[in-house]
Amino acid sequence: MRNEKNKIDNVRHSLAHLLACAVLQKYPKAKLGIGPTIEHGFYYDILFTNTHESGHKLARITDADFPELEKTMRKLIAQKLPFSGRKVTLAEAKKIFKDQPFKLDLIKAFTSPPAGGKKQPLTVYKTGEVFLDLCRGGHVKNTSEIDPDAFTLTHLAGAYWRGSEKNPQLTRIYGLAFNTKKELDTHLAMLDEAKKRDHRKLGVELELFTFDERVGKGLPLWLPKGTAVKNEIERLAMEKEEQYGYVRVSTPHLAKQSLYETSGHLPYYADGMYPPMKMDDGAYYLKAMNCPHHHVIYASRSRSYRDLPLRLAEYGTVYRNELSGTLAGLLRVRMLSMNDAHIYCRKDQIEEEFKRVLALNLEYFKLFGLKNYSFRLSLGDPKNKEKFVNEPANWKYAEGVLRKILKASGVKFAETRGEAAFYGPKVDVQFTSVIGREETMSTIQLDFAAKKRFNLAYQDKGGKENHEVFVIHRAPLSTHERFMAFLLEHYAGDFPVWLAPVQVKVLPVANAHTAYAEKVFAALIERRIRAELSPANETLGRRIRAAELQKIPYLLVVGEKEQSAQSVNVRKRHEKETKNVSLERFTKTLAETIAARKE
């Protein structure tokens, strides 16, 4: 494997040189930066400004130049050019690269490193007789080792020289390269799929959410269709949590400084929080977590051993002060709605409660058709008393319980020592998305620290106050924002009917059928099915195609025949055959399917 890795790395590195060589053939005055390999390919940073033959000051390369550059590169490959390297002296190097200011800059950095830096030898690599580059090596012996059909140039980006905005901005040309054309094609197909499944693209196409400069960065506005999906997910959570014995609470979005001093968020987490708002009675903060508010509710009255476990659930909104430059789509936002709950239980209830939380997680995964996941059990470290709360007996007991239940449940899981939260062991669920992206979605965390910070207690059977109240934090459905991004990618926007923003579209064949179409529409709304009516102002074919682009699960075409039979012609998504069903049967069956979340 190591050799394989080296081999493809050498191919990619060599292609970077060939790219630079091809660029210089077309733009002899181009100034070269660096050209390393990256995952799946390579790039080269090049300054084009004022270098075109035409002398035009802003000569720039575009995607349209790629075919020509690739052609040149393939020609160079076909010449079976050898790569060979050798050491050079400082004087020699300066002479070779006298017209390449960035190379001279590198030579200086290698030979006169800043204080504490290490001098580096100067080596140059030659490609046949056509190209010479300052380079540490790592190349194929001969370009004949490169499959000319297994690489492609992909896109351009701007990149400051040595990453500093004080330096000139170069153009970075990216390429992909593999051992075989087949590998390249597979990778391109995967990228294509990722693009199609990109939640930002689908969010626009399906009209789910939008952003607005005046509202601000990282603050999605959920449009009607996105809100429909979001509300379905919330309804699911409320229903399941009800079945699992949770009760719901609803807490304010902010609190005084003192609450976050009690919780320890201040000062330790202040950077992640929004700045405080000074009111006439002190500083208020938007909440970054729901736990402190839930702890306050637990502690708002005395609790008996019989009241436990108490499971407080809330789709709670939390606010995180992320830097504006890091915000992206739904994956990095500044306001999140979390599928949150906190379970307050006695030590002897931890096992049963964790088991139930795990079962709820698995039920969700099954419902959404998620299969590529594994659990990660993060343990504390009894030796590290700084990093982990010092309750050795509780750590030992709880870790044993979690391990036992994970084993018994038969799920894939791995243990990592020393990766737990400060306050207790945790279990994360790691997903591999359809397009190969790894993501931690759900988490279950045990908390030994809250009981002391918030003075949580209960009266035991003998009437004595017991302070061993354990808290389980859990969020199986993550946040609305992250989960929606994940689901969009997972389904490629093709939501199951119960989740689909529009479940049915009614299409009258012609204006003459509008009245009947309205009756069909009303029958659907009556059953609380999310429906739309498409007026017959365009050809049926065009309207069907438009509805298909919206990925609507059921299209009902109604014309003469349907009208007289009080039926609908059903076109189910991804099915070629249409069928005629009575209106009554269709609406009844679909309402049942949706209620049962069968499709």
Added chain:
Amino acid sequence: MRNEKNKIDNVRHSLAHLLACAVLQKYPKAKLGIGPTIEHGFYYDILFTNTHESGHKLARITDADFPELEKTMRKLIAQKLPFSGRKVTLAEAKKIFKDQPFKLDLIKAFTSPPAGGKKQPLTVYKTGEVFLDLCRGGHVKNTSEIDPDAFTLTHLAGAYWRGSEKNPQLTRIYGLAFNTKKELDTHLAMLDEAKKRDHRKLGVELELFTFDERVGKGLPLWLPKGTAVKNEIERLAMEKEEQYGYVRVSTPHLAKQSLYETSGHLPYYADGMYPPMKMDDGAYYLKAMNCPHHHVIYASRSRSYRDLPLRLAEYGTVYRNELSGTLAGLLRVRMLSMNDAHIYCRKDQIEEEFKRVLALNLEYFKLFGLKNYSFRLSLGDPKNKEKFVNEPANWKYAEGVLRKILKASGVKFAETRGEAAFYGPKVDVQFTSVIGREETMSTIQLDFAAKKRFNLAYQDKGGKENHEVFVIHRAPLSTHERFMAFLLEHYAGDFPVWLAPVQVKVLPVANAHTAYAEKVFAALIERRIRAELSPANETLGRRIRAAELQKIPYLLVVGEKEQSAQSVNVRKRHEKETKNVSLERFTKTLAETIAARKE
């Protein structure tokens, strides 16, 4: 009427003097402030410190002193004392009140008013030979005009002399007084009812919400039972709004400064908003209204005439920076969840849309059994171009439409010229609560200004851009906070079963029936009925009484007989007779009743 009003006012004012006289008889060193009449009664401000015969430095009066004071007052009344007034000179006045520093302070204020003030004559009023007060008059001629059984002292409060905290704090003694004992009793009964229905008291007793010092003022935490009620109300709104053709959106709780500059909230409404939070990309504000976010959604894509009306609904949270001292229960809070929606329509759609909003309002009022309400149509003023947006044709048209529909609907309504919002005419609904409190709950407002500020437009039939987009703001169910306070008072906590936090309580007669009780409980949960199980650890009688205090609509007692018959013994709230019903029939019927919101 005027005479009647004068008469009772004279009685109240005279009682204030008699109260002061009674106080001086017991505490001769008491220092008198002022003793005016108020709605339903009177008060007198008196300094008691260091005035008791015993010489105790902190001598204070308590409620326990009221009977003795009232007795003295009644004795004075029985003496048929005449009231008579006369003018006095400054020197005379100073002499009379030489031991009364607050009176001397008043004398000074009357005779040497601050610059611009008017000198006032000095008059004193004598009650028989027992009491002399500095007073402008307005008394009965003789105490025989006062019904000795138609007044009572009610409570104490602290009050700074002349309202300034730099002055000494006096004790204010409040009294109620009417013409007849019957009137007094009616008023006392009403106060008693108000106390019983006080939402803060019921909120604690029924465990609906709580406040916490660390979380902060004006920020209720909804406990599980309160959240259940809140969610039921929200579910109702979502269902009705769905039926009425609204779509839901979900918008961030904050926005950048620029949004509120566009909307005009900044700078005009800045005082009512939370202070800004400086982020790396500018200042962000918590929203005080949902409208700007909804307008952004409207404007996020092009709209055709066919897309209108667009009805965007959201239980949106808004944040108001109220002074901490003004916050009280749920009626004055700093974070509110509003039953909000904005209807975007063409001019020719205003009529139909307003009609539908009115119909929805009336449907709600009927459902909640609200009868004491009237509508208030607030109109603009064509002459006042400062106070009202200058679109005379739109004002005229819209006001005509609103009036016409209110008339046609047959509801009680009154018009007020010049009381509209800046941006258009509005209709408020004025409620008189069970205990006589007046309250504006719902509002429907037309908005002519938003279209310009947010550049709202649609493509008309001819494909041209039309900027005449009208906005209707409406919130029939007010905010969760205010509406919940209102409902608690309205129902005195006796919620209809569909709203009740706990709908059914299951009570096994003895431990032997626990298994069957659990079966009953599970059957209820299965039907999504909110139920609780009361373990047989106390006598049945005590458990029934506890459940009655919680105002639970249905109690199901299950013992030997019910177990063998698979039935339940139903005790419906406020009904004396219990009855046996099969478990299956009870759960099915109740689920239907709840779904239909029949009780």
